[in-house]
Amino acid sequence: MTSRVWKLPILAVAIVPLMLACVPAASNIIEVQPATAQKSNIDEVNNAAGASGSNRIEAEVTKVIDGDTIEVSIKGVQYKLRYIGVDAPEPDSIDTNTRNIAMKAADKNSELVRDRTVEIEKDVSETDRYGRLLRYVYAGGFMVNAELVKCGYAQAVSYPPDIKYQSLFSSLQAGAKASKVGLWGSSGYYSAPMPTEKGIYVGSKKSNKYHYPSCIWAQQIAADNEIWFSSGEEAKSGGYIPCKVCRPPQ
Ligand SMILES: [Zn+2]
Known part of the structure; x- marks a missing residue:
């Protein structure tokens, strides 16, 4: 009898971390989506986070600004939020290819987060020098930062000290380059030199x-x-x- 009573708290200690590592309910839905739908990247993300786990809170997305910036409402307060560890091309670039990729990046971002309740995760810094929240953003079974890099719509960029997932982003970027998607594809802006009057x-x-x-x-x-x-x-x-x-x- 005594030993059975002792096992209960041990079992609870073993199960709680497993539950924390669980992905949002979306992982069940993925199974029945059409074959074209992309697979959730949350398992990869959680593996990359390792034992450090995560500390995510909810936010409402009120606006998608571009490929790597959104506006969110947290408990009724509005914030600008910049995705950590990634950089999407600028929509106001003078170069047409760059603008095209910037639009695709914004579309993809919009598809993932627009009008949704998302979860946001801080790394080390609270904000950048423009006062924007620096966060990893999770929506519908995806870490959006990682997904943008995976699709080739943003580059992986390391801004220490906020580098918790940088090796994941680097490996996703290597995959995007290898499969020539987005920025790295035939119509992407790194695919061919664009000669100017000054040179190539x-x-x-x-x-x-x-x-x-x-x-x-x-x-x-x-x-x-x-x-x-x-x-x-x-x-x-x-x-x-x-x-x-x-x-x-x-
Ligand atoms: Zn360069």
């Missing part, structure tokens, strides 16, 4: 990397610091190496 690839006088002009890093080079090349060879002979994000040819 651009570097900064302050670094040794060269880029496709559409690379997010290329777009941060001040006009005065731009240095243009008409081939990878020319860049190489000038002492430049290819950017590891946009990967222009050598």
Whole structure:
């Protein structure tokens, strides 16, 4: 008798972490969706989180701003929220391919979160320098940050100290590149050089990397610091190496 009584609390201790690791109810629905529907990424996310678990709270999505920014209401208070660890192209970019991908990113984001109750998870930082909440966002069986990278609609970008899922994002991005989807596909903005009057690839006088002009890093080079090349060879002979994000040819 005594031993049975003792087993109960032990059982409870064993079961509670399992329940916490459980995904939202959506995982049952996935089974009956058409074959074209994408599989939930929550198991991957939970594996990446490991023993540290998570601390998620609910929020209402009130607006989708672009591929990586939304507005949410938490207990009646409105906040701008920026997805952690990812960067989608800018919708106001001057380059057509970039704008197209930016629109697809915003559409995908909208499809996942618009008008929904989502769960949000903080990493280390509360907000970025613009005062936007920095969060991982979960909706309908997906971590949205991860899904955008997986579909090639956003790049994985590491902003320490908020790097809890960065290795997951990197591996999802490698998969997106390998299957040439979104940014990495034939109509994506890293697929082909877009010659401008100045050249095909651009570097900064302050670094040794060269880029496709559409690379997010290329777009941060001040006009005065731009240095243009008409081939990878020319860049190489000038002492430049290819950017590891946009990967222009050598
Ligand atoms: Zn680049």
